[in-house]
Amino acid sequence: MLRKKYYTALMALILFFNITAASASAEPVEEARELIKEYYVEELPDWVLAKPSIKEMVRYLDQYSVYMSAEEFADFTNAIEQQLVGIGVVLEESESGIRIMSVLPEGSAAAAGLKPGDILVMADGTSLSGESVQTAISLISGKENTSVTLTYINSETGSLHTISVPRKVIQLPNVEARMLGGNIGYIRLNSFAMNASKDIASAIQKLGPANGWIFDITNNGGGYVSAAQETAGFFPGVTKAFQLRYKGNQAQVYHAIRQQVGFTSPVHILINENSASASEMVSASVKEQKGAIFYGQNTYGKGSMQSLFTLSDQSVLKLTTAKFFSPKGSPVHEIGVAPDIETAAGDELFISHRDQLVSGLKGYRKLPMLKDVPVTKTFTVKMNAGMQWSGLKNGDVQLIKLGGSEVVIEVEITDEKTIKIIPQKLLDSKGKYMLIIHPNWKGKNDRKMNQGIFLEVTVK
Template sequence: MKRTIKSLVLLFSIVVVLFPFALSASAEPLDEVRQLVRDYYVDDVPETILSKGSIKDITKNLDPHSVYMTAREYQGFMNGIEQKIVGIGVVLEEDLKGIKVISVIPNGPAARGDVQTGDVITHVNGKSIVGKSIQFAISLISGDEKTEVTLTINRVGQFAPIEKKLPREEIMLPNIEAEMLGGNIAYIRLNSFATESSKEMNKAIQSLSGADGWIVDLRNNGGGFITAAQDIAGFFPNTPNAFQLREKNSKPMTYPSTIQPRKFNGPTHVLINEYSASASEMVSATVKEQKAATLYGQTSYGKGTMQAMYGFDDGSVLKMTTARFYSPGGQPVDEVGVKPDVLTKKEAELEVSHHDQLLIKLKGYKQLPQLVNVPVNKKFTVEMNTKMNWKNIDKAAIQLIELGGREVKVGVEVANDKTITVVPNNTLQTGKKYVLVIHPLYKNVQNKPMKQGVYLEVSVK
């Protein structure tokens, strides 16, 4: 059956296609959906499944990412991609036991209500969401601003379910967060592959120009528009190709990266974890394969499928898997994920990446013995093997850098002609790690400069 396509938008691994079907107020476009599944679903589907009496009965026998959404569910889904939500401030993922919380937005209702990462929501306002799609769960959790929602939660270590009554609020989610870490290392976190991600990434790179290294954080990024994945891939040097798509009954097609006016112009790391999915995995797979960046973290989620979304006149939408994506060279992603180049512990990805970026800059410096379990009020004594001229101390000569954070301002106290004490202006953070660097900018009493810089690693108890 031939159809006229009104509009076509590539996304999230999603294509949106609108069909002008005339529907009664209560009718579902069941026959049309059956034909769409026959024609475009990524795998062949038995007629025993296609003959079922409702669209949701059909889609629940497909893969977990193929669902039929009401107009409201669809709007909630799209708002999630664009980081525009009224809700409680959580990022969710489907789980066999309900809907799992994979991150909590700081200062949102969920954070204030002590909802935690790893919690599994089983009921919303008393209604079970076990076995339901994430879109269905979002439609219940979301609602009008200044209303309330009650969640029933299972938490590891708690024998009884926990009940939370939370207000719904407009949650302002920045899509890109950018800052300069200590040691002149640029950090950019991308939370979603949204419509404006390319423009925002370009601005972030411009604002951090002059960085000696780059860290791009895709942890907990569940995906977004497939065109945004092409755009973001284009910011990495030497990455001409973005991904490969394989649709049913079609030859594999390789899609190019978008040419960008700016690039990451130094050593570049990408952070991933088990909740990096879809478009995040597209970018991770391509930069790894084309050696444009080093991946840090854990193996990604393994959602290597593309969904098309078919919209109907009543506002309902069929989101259906129509293709699988691979790295440009054909490496699979679906159900296997993308493995990092450097495996780290959970929550240590940024710290390890920042550490390695700093060591690139400190090549040729001498490493001093590590200091472990130091107190938060630690002062550092630096003793030279010759008499020094401390009169004109260069402020840039000493750096104390929090790994995963910024530089800590320090003062310098002269003890004698060989010894100085480095005093942090603020107390160190419990459980954090630091790198103390002495650059070869000092001169001895004969006016000869230091031959070699030194550094040492510090962990705080």
């Protein structure tokens, strides 16, 4: 598996169920014709059904109906399940070739001894100097159980080596989870794969109790309808999953499948223009039932559902068999789901995390933002009156990177009115932070602080 920097996989489709054709003796074209006639969501003219091949019939259906060979179907399902074939590296361009940014532990590149920082200079005899990551991927990728010969510069010794690395199927993690600063749980779902709900539940349990949750489905192109139905059941107050309308406009509302664990308020969902299909099923449902606040941009606008039909020769017909709506009937197709709070692309997590933090600072005073501070910034806080700084405890002053974790700081007492807050490592260039001072200590007059303060910080 090869991934470009900031790689995302877009699968703008939904799967519902798998039906095997009843008669294995019939020719696949006749099987397909009957399935299209019976299950395709729109009525079709006879001249479409009279076409002599499956591909010719499918050509006149919608863009999401596809005829696949058994091999193409295997690739298709592997993509949904986050299974890719390759050597297991993340790459970026460099002057002398293609630099390895990271190596997946389970990949064949790791087993061959390749390490982050190594520079790939040739792939199967073709120079990679001056080439793009896309070109490198096309040269290094290939079929499972084949090999690619790589020449690389060792990052530690500078010496040149040539090795043969086998390509194999690699399972990418479908759920990414971490605890953000301020005890805000963050879970990203990359695909509505078959085990998506189990992975989400495991992440919720692993992170433990949180002050708020952020569920990220940006760039999530969809997956299985059953996974969407289960995922809706994690959100507070959400009891219905979606409405499906089949051939003849027959409508049926499906209930969300309640999970044993779930998100606790406040909950935010991150969406963008590449959030499609099953992502939009969940978004339309949760938004309508007020189970979360949405941040980001309008979603893709794919409101149709596909079903899988396996033909007698093991080829597969993916057919649009229904259109989906919110439980109350709001359309999604070519409309999408709008966020409650629109953000610039790429800022969804920063703004959501900031708002999660601010929601826990009721009564605190917001100070003016500090813009474009240096990465070496030391913060000076001067109070109006003398303070009993000896009562200062860990956690009374926090510096939190938005979208990230809490920064380790040292608090230095300058005088009875002034403290300095010193980050123990350089701030991230272009990073965004929040400085919070909680009202947990007293002044010289034994009076407790009236209110806490907070301010936002951006770094050059």
